[in-house]
Amino acid sequence: xxxxxxxxxxxxxxxxxxxxxxxxxxxxxxxxxxxxxxxxxxxxxxxxxxxxxxxxxxxxxxxxxxxxxxxxxxxxxxxxxxxxxxxxxxxxxxxxxxxxxxxxxxxxxxxxxxxxxxxxxxxxxxxxxxxxxxxxxxxxxxxxxxxxxxxxxxxxxxxxxxxxxxxxxxxxxxxxxxxxxxxxxxxxxxxxxxxxxxxxxxxxxxxxxxxxxxxxxxxxxxxxxxxxxxxxxxxxxxxxxxxxxxxxxxxxxxxxxxxxxxxxxxxxxxxxxxxxxxxxxxxxxxxxxxxxxxxxxxxxxxxxxxxxxxxxx
Ligand code: GLN
Numbered sequence: 001x002x003x004x005x006x007x008x009x010x011x012x013x014x015x016x017x018x019x020x021x022x023x024x025x026x027x028x029x030x031x032x033x034x035x036x037x038x039x040x041x042x043x044x045x046x047x048x049x050x051x052x053x054x055x056x057x058x059x060x061x062x063x064x065x066x067x068x069x070x071x072x073x074x075x076x077x078x079x080x081x082x083x084x085x086x087x088x089x090x091x092x093x094x095x096x097x098x099x100x101x102x103x104x105x106x107x108x109x110x111x112x113x114x115x116x117x118x119x120x121x122x123x124x125x126x127x128x129x130x131x132x133x134x135x136x137x138x139x140x141x142x143x144x145x146x147x148x149x150x151x152x153x154x155x156x157x158x159x160x161x162x163x164x165x166x167x168x169x170x171x172x173x174x175x176x177x178x179x180x181x182x183x184x185x186x187x188x189x190x191x192x193x194x195x196x197x198x199x200x201x202x203x204x205x206x207x208x209x210x211x212x213x214x215x216x217x218x219x220x221x222x223x224x225x226x227x228x229x230x231x232x233x234x235x236x237x238x239x240x241x242x243x244x245x246x247x248x249x250x251x252x253x254x255x256x257x258x259x260x261x262x263x264x265x266x267x268x269x270x271x272x273x274x275x276x277x278x279x280x281x282x283x284x285x286x287x288x289x290x291x292x293x294x295x296x297x298x299x300x301x302x303x304x305x306x307x308x309x310x311x312x313x
Pocket of ligand 1: 067101170
């Protein structure tokens with residue numbers, strides 16, 4: 001694939017970095033106090049190809065909160081253990097078209113169906129993972145995250161404390177789902193494990209490899225370990241294409257034609273099945289909670305490398 005030569009990938013990645021490194025706009029998430037204090041100038045880009053090459057530029061080893069990007073990989077675990085059909089039936093796979101922490105997304109849907117990539121659905125997905133105890137469930141989460149990343153990630157304890165002290169809204173959403181029979185485990189345990197998974201410290205390179213595993217049929221392209229069944233990848237990617245950027249997912253797909261996922265820590269991943277994955281990180285966010293600079297960066301790289309899946313030229 002001439003478009004995707006090593007040289008071309010490097011060229012475009014570095015061009016994106018130079019083009020956007022001084023871009024301003026947006027603001028760090030402030031509803032989680034820890035995130036408000038991260039240096040807004042940090043900026044990194046990493047690309048992981050399906051054959052395991054990793055390219056990176058900028059602050060790619062800075063550990064930031066993985067936040068909602070964790071939802072993708074916890075979904076992978078729930079799907080592995082419960083099956084893709086059960087996720088569709090018990091959680092939901094349609095777009096909510098609403099913000100990530102929307103209560104109305106639950107209220108207005110006649111079946112109380114949501115999507116595993118919004119807070120409501122992610123907490124329900126967490127509750128849906130079979131485990132004999134909270135400790136056992138955490139071990140499952142920690143193990144699968146480590147396999148996706150190719151190294152064991154650790155929770156940023158300060159971030160976890162900061163989120164736990166301020167997650168009343170999420171707890172309310174979980175109770176609401178529970179009241180409708182759409183929550184599948186202990187509420188405080190599931191909300192806590194959800195919050196803990198959002199508090200993982202990941203760097204841009206980790207995210208590129210995690211996403212690269214989804215681009216490579218569930219096999220980590222760097223460690224070569226099979227993490228999930230290949231048949232689950234298109235299902236996971238479908239949820240990303242539908243809801244990866246919440247109420248701005250349509251705009252994202254309009255520009256890139258790719259499955260992607262953002263987190264309020266400032267990270268964004270995008271996946272080109274069979275080819276590669278891209279991750280970018282910059283803390284300031286737009287109104288929907290997506291990194292302003294990471295969005296621009298990914299859109300530019302997708303355009304320049306012609307990665308849009310909907311573009312047959
Ligand atoms: N932990 C954050 C929350 O629950 C994650 C939100 C996000 O990244 N969009 O609000």
